Amino acid sequence: MGALMNYFRSQHVQHAFAEVRANDLLRFLKARGIEVTAETRERIESCKDMDVLGTWLDRAGTVSRAEELFADG
Template identity: 50%
Template sequence: MGTGLSHFRGFVAESFRDEGRAEGRVEGRVEGRGEDILRILAVRGVEVPDEVRQRITGCKDLDVLDVWFERAITASTADAVLGED
């Protein structure tokens, strides 16, 4: 006869899977946003020094990346995207 714990274990395992999927989606959005910023700058002909490229690709804060994305649309320099102009 079962103790009823198998249902609880299944629930816990499913919760971890859901949490992992959500984290994966956020990580994907973060990575994609950094790539979008660099793509916009490249299309616009804005030179991106290696240190700025690394800062953009290394950023894990989606809110910061969203600000940089909006700035990339009109910024004349990579430093202006980061707010350092």
Template identity: 85%
Template structure:
């Protein structure tokens, strides 16, 4: 069990989780009909900070433009 827990804490696993969260974020934006520019997509996909991605995902629920995700970033 400790080896499994170490994997989930590893940088490799955290990057994989971030990729999934970024994909979810892009899916929410698309589902809401918001335009996602290449620059916005790159910024989202290159982010590996789960807290930042979580904040952006929360904002995606109410944003009127995808650029609003980065309001204070």
């Protein structure tokens, strides 16, 4: 069991989960008809922090522009 837990804590797996979350965020924005610039797409895809991606995903339901995801507060 310990080896399995270590696997899920590994940086490689965390980055894979972050990649999935980033893709989900981009899909959600697309489904809402929100345009995503190349710069914004790069920022989302390069983020590996699950908490930050989670915050952006929470905000994605209410923003009118993709850049609003990054607003402080």
